[in-house]
Amino acid sequence: MSRTGKKPVAVPAGVTTSIEAGQLSVKGPKGTLAMPLSDEVTYTLEDGSVTVKPANDGKRARAFWGMQRTLIQNLITGVTEGFSKKLLITGVGYRANSQGKTLKLQLGYSHDVDFAIPEGIEIKTPDNTTVEISGMDKQQVGQVAAEIRRWRKPEPYKGKGIKYAGEFIFRKEGKKK
The missing domain is CATH 3.90.930.12 (Ribosomal protein L6)
Structure with missing residues (x-):
């Protein structure tokens, strides 16, 4: 079983990410997209990447983990390439x-x-x-x-x-x- 959630999402140059009021917003050359944050997962903004980890060892948190990472990847791809x-x-x-x-x-x-x-x-x-x-x-x-x-x-x-x-x-x- 692959662990997609373990890989940090790379944020390319020209794209900015921010977490405010329970939303992750991504701004890039094509525009801005936002996504509500889940309580089951913790998000970390590091230099040039976004890391997603499960908030606890529960089955629901582990299920959300990879999906939330993929949703963030889709936001970044959407504002850069579409x-x-x-x-x-x-x-x-x-x-x-x-x-x-x-x-x-x-x-x-x-x-x-x-x-x-x-x-x-x-x-x-x-x-x-x-x-x-x-x-x-x-x-x-x-x-x-x-x-x-x-x-x-x-x-x-x-x-x-x-x-x-x-x-x-x-x-x-x-x-x-």
């Missing part, structure tokens, strides 16, 4: 177009689907069958991608729908005579 997801649209007549703060999807319904882009998320459509979602918050990027995909999940017979780049769709054999 996160992105890529969706691919497959199907005749299925397409997407980003217009200002809305994403217009044509997915075979009798109407177009207008998806309002949340604050802090950037959506690009390099061509009409590709949607690139990017932002600082990993959870928010994944949530937006899941909400867009929910409009037309890929079906197993022809593979039509919205899928993540790199996702394998298990194909079923059609009806036989």
